[in-house]
Amino acid sequence: MSDVAIEAVTKTFGAVSIIKGVDLAIPTGEFAVFVGPSGCGKSTLLRMISGLESVSSGTIRIGDVDVTRRPPAEGGTAMVFQSYALYPHMSVSENMSFGLRMNGAPRAEIERRVGEAARILQLEQLLDRRPKQLSGGQRQRVAIGRAIVRHPKVFLFDEPLSNLDASLRVQMRVEIARLHQEIGATMIYVTHDQVEAMTLADRIVVLNAGKVEQVGTPLDLYERPANLFVAGFLGQPSMNILDACVHAADGTQVSIRVAHGPLIGLELAAGHGLAAGEPVKLGIRPDAIRLQPRGRGEMPADVEIVEHLGDEVIAYLRLPGTPEAIIAKLEKSSGVRVGDACAIGFAVPELHVFGTDGLARTRLAHSA
Amino acid sequence: MSAASEHKHVGDGWGAVTFICLTVLALLFLAPTIGVLLSAFKSTRDIALGDLWSLPQALYLDNFAEIFANPSVRIYLVNTLLVTVPATAASIALGVAAGYVFAKLPFRGSDLIFLGVVSGMFFPPQIILIPLFKLFNALGLIDTLWPMILIHSAMGIPICTLLMRNFFSTVPNALREAALLEGVNEWQILTRVALPISLPALAVLATLQFTWIWNDFLWPLIFTQSDDKRTIMLGLVSLRGQYSVAWGVQGALSIVASLPTQVIFLFFQRFFIRGMTMGAVKG
Amino acid sequence: MESHVRFWRVVLLAPPLLVFGLFVLWPLADSFRYSVTNWNGFSADAAFVGLENFRKIFTDGLFANAIVNSAIWMAAALVLPTGAGLALALLLDSGVRGAGVFKSIFYLPICLSSVVVGQIWIWIFQPDWGLLNTALSAASGETFGFAWLAKPGTALYAVIVAWSWQQTGLAMVIFLAGLTAIPRDLLEAAEVDGVAYLKQISHIILPMLRPATVVVIALSVINSLKGFDILYIMTGGGPFNSSDTLAMFMYDESFKKYKMGYGSAISVVLFVITLTIIFVYFKELKKMDEIYE
Numbered sequence: 001m002s003d004v005a006i007e008a009v010t011k012t013f014g015a016v017s018i019i020k021g022v023d024l025a026i027p028t029g030e031f032a033v034f035v036g037p038s039g040c041g042k043s044t045l046l047r048m049i050s051g052l053e054s055v056s057s058g059t060i061r062i063g064d065v066d067v068t069r070r071p072p073a074e075g076g077t078a079m080v081f082q083s084y085a086l087y088p089h090m091s092v093s094e095n096m097s098f099g100l101r102m103n104g105a106p107r108a109e110i111e112r113r114v115g116e117a118a119r120i121l122q123l124e125q126l127l128d129r130r131p132k133q134l135s136g137g138q139r140q141r142v143a144i145g146r147a148i149v150r151h152p153k154v155f156l157f158d159e160p161l162s163n164l165d166a167s168l169r170v171q172m173r174v175e176i177a178r179l180h181q182e183i184g185a186t187m188i189y190v191t192h193d194q195v196e197a198m199t200l201a202d203r204i205v206v207l208n209a210g211k212v213e214q215v216g217t218p219l220d221l222y223e224r225p226a227n228l229f230v231a232g233f234l235g236q237p238s239m240n241i242l243d244a245c246v247h248a249a250d251g252t253q254v255s256i257r258v259a260h261g262p263l264i265g266l267e268l269a270a271g272h273g274l275a276a277g278e279p280v281k282l283g284i285r286p287d288a289i290r291l292q293p294r295g296r297g298e299m300p301a302d303v304e305i306v307e308h309l310g311d312e313v314i315a316y317l318r319l320p321g322t323p324e325a326i327i328a329k330l331e332k333s334s335g336v337r338v339g340d341a342c343a344i345g346f347a348v349p350e351l352h353v354f355g356t357d358g359l360a361r362t363r364l365a366h367s368a
Numbered sequence: 369m370s371a372a373s374e375h376k377h378v379g380d381g382w383g384a385v386t387f388i389c390l391t392v393l394a395l396l397f398l399a400p401t402i403g404v405l406l407s408a409f410k411s412t413r414d415i416a417l418g419d420l421w422s423l424p425q426a427l428y429l430d431n432f433a434e435i436f437a438n439p440s441v442r443i444y445l446v447n448t449l450l451v452t453v454p455a456t457a458a459s460i461a462l463g464v465a466a467g468y469v470f471a472k473l474p475f476r477g478s479d480l481i482f483l484g485v486v487s488g489m490f491f492p493p494q495i496i497l498i499p500l501f502k503l504f505n506a507l508g509l510i511d512t513l514w515p516m517i518l519i520h521s522a523m524g525i526p527i528c529t530l531l532m533r534n535f536f537s538t539v540p541n542a543l544r545e546a547a548l549l550e551g552v553n554e555w556q557i558l559t560r561v562a563l564p565i566s567l568p569a570l571a572v573l574a575t576l577q578f579t580w581i582w583n584d585f586l587w588p589l590i591f592t593q594s595d596d597k598r599t600i601m602l603g604l605v606s607l608r609g610q611y612s613v614a615w616g617v618q619g620a621l622s623i624v625a626s627l628p629t630q631v632i633f634l635f636f637q638r639f640f641i642r643g644m645t646m647g648a649v650k651g
Numbered sequence: 652m653e654s655h656v657r658f659w660r661v662v663l664l665a666p667p668l669l670v671f672g673l674f675v676l677w678p679l680a681d682s683f684r685y686s687v688t689n690w691n692g693f694s695a696d697a698a699f700v701g702l703e704n705f706r707k708i709f710t711d712g713l714f715a716n717a718i719v720n721s722a723i724w725m726a727a728a729l730v731l732p733t734g735a736g737l738a739l740a741l742l743l744d745s746g747v748r749g750a751g752v753f754k755s756i757f758y759l760p761i762c763l764s765s766v767v768v769g770q771i772w773i774w775i776f777q778p779d780w781g782l783l784n785t786a787l788s789a790a791s792g793e794t795f796g797f798a799w800l801a802k803p804g805t806a807l808y809a810v811i812v813a814w815s816w817q818q819t820g821l822a823m824v825i826f827l828a829g830l831t832a833i834p835r836d837l838l839e840a841a842e843v844d845g846v847a848y849l850k851q852i853s854h855i856i857l858p859m860l861r862p863a864t865v866v867v868i869a870l871s872v873i874n875s876l877k878g879f880d881i882l883y884i885m886t887g888g889g890p891f892n893s894s895d896t897l898a899m900f901m902y903d904e905s906f907k908k909y910k911m912g913y914g915s916a917i918s919v920v921l922f923v924i925t926l927t928i929i930f931v932y933f934k935e936l937k938k939m940d941e942i943y944e
């Protein structure tokens with residue numbers, strides 16, 4: 001059963017179309033992450049699920065109830081805002097219990113739920129403080145606590161960590177993951193940060209310009225990006241995209257010539273539609289690039305810049321006589337140095353092929 | 369304190385010159401007020417003898433005794449309170465409601481309505497004097513306190529709406545949305561979230577409205593006739609005849625009439641000046 | 652969602668708009684209605700007289716007198732409190748000791764009622780022992796007994812002085828707020844360049860104070876149109892109407908002479924004048940917003 005079902009949903013502000021037809025089903029208990037560049041409509045979609053934003057067309061169902069036109073509180077969602085949105089004149093416990101109090105919940109029930117949320121989030125010592133007296137991370141925990149006390153069917157997070165500094169962000173990320181394990185509710189989490197998306201998500205929804213680009217597990221999207229946008233968006237540093245050209249295509253056997261590079265033979269799933277002479281893009285992740293001594297590999301390259309990240313090294317390579325740059329992620333032990341003349345070796349199984357339409361062509365597993 | 373403070377003038381002797389200039393100006397500025405203050409503590413005879421500007425030898429309170437023994441003064445003060453307190457409360461309540469809609473629940477054309485309401489602040493009241501006179505005449509409310517209460521409630525709406533709308537605009541939308549998601553209704557959001565945060569703005573408005581209504585002269589002049597319906601400002605003028613040469617008593621009366629607004633002002637001064645300019649500069 | 656919002660919009664907006672409409676807008680419209688009648692304030696019936704009242708206004712010497720006085724009043728209200736307020740604000744903003752106390756002192760008169768301010772200044776202008784004549788006598792050695800408020804040549808100006816004394820604090824506070832908004836680094840940059848303080852004022856501070864100036868000027872003009880209480884207390888428009896302003900004139904015609912139809916026509920003229928000024932004010936503000944955005 002799917003807990004949140006989004007069907008053909010669109011959103012227009014005036015004449016501007018922001019969400020251009022989204023279909024999505026999120027199963028109960030799943031941690032789904034909406035990721036995409038700033039301004040692509042992630043928040044708008046989330047706010048439509050919450051009921052804060054009206055839906056221009058389409059349907060949204062939560063637990064089989066059509067909530068498309070319901071007021072926000074009736075959808076059974078709770079939201080954690082980027083700005084925390086804590087009531088500044090209320091203490092932590094008042095903040096968490098406000099909704100329950102306003103709706104006339106019995107006092108004992110309120111106390112039980114606030115106590116439970118405080119325990120889960122380790123806020124017991126802070127219940128009498130005002131938001132002003134809390135650190136950023138503590139404020140965010142209170143905001144989450146306020147969501148927990150409602151026992152919502154669906155938790156909605158809108159970039160909850162982007163106001164925190166880097167180390168706190170990592171810590172809170174872990175706490176949110178732990179929270180999901182502990183209470184097991186459906187969670188939808190919006191972020192523009194792909195690391196958050198990769199680490200937290202059961203499934204990632206990649207959005208771009210108001211449309212879903214791809215839905216899948218983090219590993220799925222990383223290993224099998226459906227198109228150039230997803231390929232470029234996920235992974236840090238992002239995937240190298242090389243110009244190439246189909247040399248010959250015979251059934252599923254296709255050979256591709258990389259500009260300034262070697263001829264590579266691969267096996268693509270039927271229906272790839274590629275013909276000899278057609279331009280294609282070849283994608284290769286920086287960590288799939290091997291450096292070899294000049295003369296041995298398939299493409300000569302010069303090392304221009306080297307960045308040491310501790311356990312890893314990022315090398316910026318340039319193909320001699322071309323403007324093309326390639327980024328490689330190497331082991332610390334690789335010993336690469338600026339000015340090295342070397343050659344690039346591809347791990348062919350890790351190559352991605354994209355047609356002129358930007359869509360990926362499926363590789364057959366046993367191709368070499 | 370501001371952009372130019374601390375580093376300008378410092379150490380070049382200008383600071384002392386500025387200080388002396390300001391002190392002289394302040395004394396000149398205060399002189400009229402000090403004159404009234406002193407007169408209130410002197411007998412009419414002393415004042416007539418030209419002894420206004422010396423400090424009183426002993427605490428002379430006969431002038432105050434005189435006015436508090438006058439039953440009219442008490443009636444004037446009570447009447448003024450009976451007008452000022454409800455009208456202040458009503459105008460603020462109405463301004464809060466309108467300001468909340470304009471800031472947090474805007475709709476197509478709401479900016480225009482807002483502008484229309486706020487511009488009401490600028491018109492001289494003489495423009496609507498006659499129709500209001502006719503209206504309250506028809507309602508049989510002439511020579512009661514009702515016209516003042518109702519008119520001040522209405523005439524306070526522009527400034528209260530302007531200030532509250534500007535203040536509510538600074539309250540993050542996310543607070544309202546968080547509450548909405550928790551099933552809190554709009555009324556509860558207004559009274560339990562927006563208003564408690566807006567206490568400074570409310571303090572400013574309370575001071576402004578209280579002072580304005582307390583000090584008003586025109587409306588009681590038009591709408592009251594009998595002595596027991598007068599407000600203190602009107603009473604001040606009508607008592608001028610009774611105490612025409614008793615300058616000390618008049619001084620004491622002025623002080624008593626101004627005291628409530630001064631107390632409120634001093635109490636909220638910090639908020640008052642800040643909020644006042646906020647409303648004015650942000651238009 | 653939308654329907655709930657609509658409900659609360661109506662619930663919250665209806666009372667203020669109703670009260671405002673009933674006691675402000677409707678009377679305003681009514682003014683126009685009465686302005687074409689000869690209603691006397693008591694009789695149940697009033698005859699329609701067309702534009703007769705307006706024709707009379709523009710041939711009425713008293714109206715011309717009131718217009719001239721209002722213009723003088725407005726000009727003085729523009730120059731005196733604005734200039735004094737600006738000077739005080741600049742002095743206070745120099746980081747002088749006790750700025751807060753000074754600020755309160757200069758602001759104090761604004762909180763006094765016009766009645767009390769009028770009362771105070773009646774004493775100052777009192778011919779026999781008033782502060783002004785006492786000071787003049789002391790300074791010149793002769794006995795001054797000039798009746799400032801009882802002479803047509805000085806009455807209006809005497810009231811204007813009292814009015815300016817009251818309004819200066821308001822201008823000062825707005826200018827101070829404007830000064831506070833000037834970025835510190837702008838002045839520091841100028842300081843580094845060795846720009847003298849007076850030059851700083853004319854080249855940096857005054858231009859940056861333009862928004863505050865527009866507000867002060869607009870408020871002065873608007874407030875001067877409202878000027879009534881203090882005139883009523885100090886001179887009652889006299890002697891011989893020499894200090895009558897439009898607001899005063901309107902009151903006299905309507906509530907002293909009971910020419911309510913005529914009074915309404917004066918209201919309409921007053922309304923049109925105010926509307927024109929407000930229009931210019933908002934246009935100016937808008938221009939300002941565009942510059943400073």
Ligand SMILES: Nc1ncnc2c1ncn2[C@@H]1O[C@H](COP(=O)(O)OP(=O)(O)O)[C@@H](O)[C@H]1O
Nearest residue numbers: 013016018036037038039040041042043044045
């Ligand atoms: N209330 C609104 N009116 C008009 N445009 C809006 C409104 N809310 C959002 N937008 C526009 O919709 C687009 C998507 O916004 P948003 O969903 O906040 O993006 P994201 O969260 O992905 O960064 C943006 O271009 C934004 O300007």
Ligand SMILES: [Mg+2]
Nearest residue numbers: 042043044159
């Ligand atoms: Mg967003």
